[in-house]
Amino acid sequence: MEYISQIAFLLVLAVASYFLAQRIGSIKKNINLGKDVDRSDNKGQRWKNTMLIAFGQKKMFKKFIPAILHLMIYVGFLVINLEVLEFIIDGIAGTHRIFAPVLGDAYSVAINIFEFLAVAVLVSCVAFLWRRNVVPVKRLKTLSGWPKLDGNLILVIEVILMFAILTMNATDQLLQGKDDHYVQTGSFFFSSFLMPLFEGMSVDALVFTERFAWWFHIIGILAFAVYVTYSKHLHIFMAFPNTYFARITPQGQMNNMDEVTTEVKSMLGMDAGNPPAEVARLGAKDANDLTWVNLMNSYACTECGRCTAECPANLTGKKLSPRKIMMDTRDRITEIGENIKAGKEAEEGSALFSEDYISAEELNACTSCNACVEACPININPLDIILQGRRYMAMEESSSPQSWNAMFQNVETSFAPWKFPPTDRFKWADKLKEEEK
């Protein structure tokens, strides 16, 4: 009987780890469905970006209020997780607050810091709920359905988890001295405010409440970890690799299509080197035609809508929304992953660039202004996806807008996007001479 809670704990841990590993495995697989692109260069610059933009939250601070609220949740998460380490050791070893005797006074200092952060997280989550629902911030208000629910659920779950910690600490303090199992820790400032709620309880009821809160918190955290993998909240992990692997070339530079270079060179009679194996598709028709970095981006997106709020096309009522580009990419690559798992044809269902996900109307509306890229706090690049879609339209489908086809024709025959005779190109100099007369 003595070991029953330890066995139960190990079981819970094993089940959670199993599901988590499954989820991580399938997301990894989905990301690897993307085309290869080399991001092993410039390690120094990449680390710097990760440190500044992910760890340092640099781009978040373009908007001060959400940045501060987020910083509290972020630091709270990182620090409070140290306490989860103690939870896990206690759970396995059947001990209680194993670090308390080891750390002595430092333990109570640490727990007081954790409690302060728990309260800060609580306050921030409530403020975020407020911003989402009461005085809605426009970029958050435009979400509906699952993404909206997801955004609220995360915040509510965090509020509940923080309450569980505080309840646990409050009842624990009341039990110290009444039950030998509960080691002396010194007092905890914030949870002391909750103590009057439980003061009248019997020792048994207190133990029950304390244990319930303990189990609730740890199971909550483990369940949340699995939930996160289905949610935009995956950014809490993905933000780090995402900033590391993000593009570091100038924003205006479009990547070169080497398969096209080979062909153009041989058309021009230049030495083209070895022709590439087989060129699958030019540009992208579906999510698995994109690069793994594009797909990783889609799993890292927080759906915050800062990109869409800056998009000139979206601001003027066009259908294009860079946030939707990211969300559609994630939904479609997940669908492709599931097709494969179910033994179906990978590309069954609607392709990413089709009316059901990203339509031609959306692709064509982009001015390639890079405002979305600049705005994204975790260096996601929606523009890169848009441009690959356009390449497919232009080169495989010839379905570009008519005026663009005319422009292509002009460039080809008149060497300018407008239909002027190339011999007129230098006429401006005559005008200069005329002016002088």
Added chain:
Amino acid sequence: MSDSTYKVPTMQEMSAKGEAPEVLFWVGCAGSFDDRYKAVTIAFTKILNKVGINFAVLGPEESCTGDPARRAGNEFLFQMQAMSNIQVLDGYNIKKIVTACPHCFNTIKNEYPELGGNYDVVHHSQFLQGLINEGKVTLKDGGEFKGRKITFHDSCYLGRANGVYEAPRDVIKALDAELVEMKRCKTKGLCCGAGGAQMFKDAEKGNKEINIERTEEALDTGAEVIAAGCPFCMTMMTDGVKNKEREHNVKVFDLAELIAKNEGL
């Protein structure tokens, strides 16, 4: 021709004489064909002459960089253009290029290297900034723009795309003008609506044209002059000002035009 004050030597003429220019002025399609932007080409040419820069143009040998084709998805056409331009540039052994078009600037600077074309490329705002810093362009005090309100519209391909924010502003400050910023400027600058090959087609369905939104922002600053550094921005902002019926008291000028006017060129 020899008595003309302003000379526009072509590379062909120069190399026939066995000479090499210090810098090639890449005029671009808009600078060559667009009536409004030809004036900018001329203004910049006058400045180059006045300062005595040893420059040349490609003249009829110039060709579209391929930028609009690439942004619209036609990578083949882009690369064909790029390769043949690189052949011409390398044929003349060009090392340094200045252009008044941010799209040409971005393409030649960032995208030609992968196809074998490596040049030192500057935008004319950076070139003008250099001339001002070196004291080659000294603006007489009490110039035409002294104390007047000027706002600068960041072109996406100069600003966000390449991080050039200060050069154009330094040029405006050198005029002794009052530089006023729009609500969205620098990294947050709002596109004029023409980038990404939008210049060459109608906008998709929406509730407003992007250039109107941007022009309203520019007008909100109370500036008399909207300064630009890009042919497409120039068109979009000029159309915007016309649409708002403000062309009588708000002018859209390129940076080179501002300097040339101030110099009485």
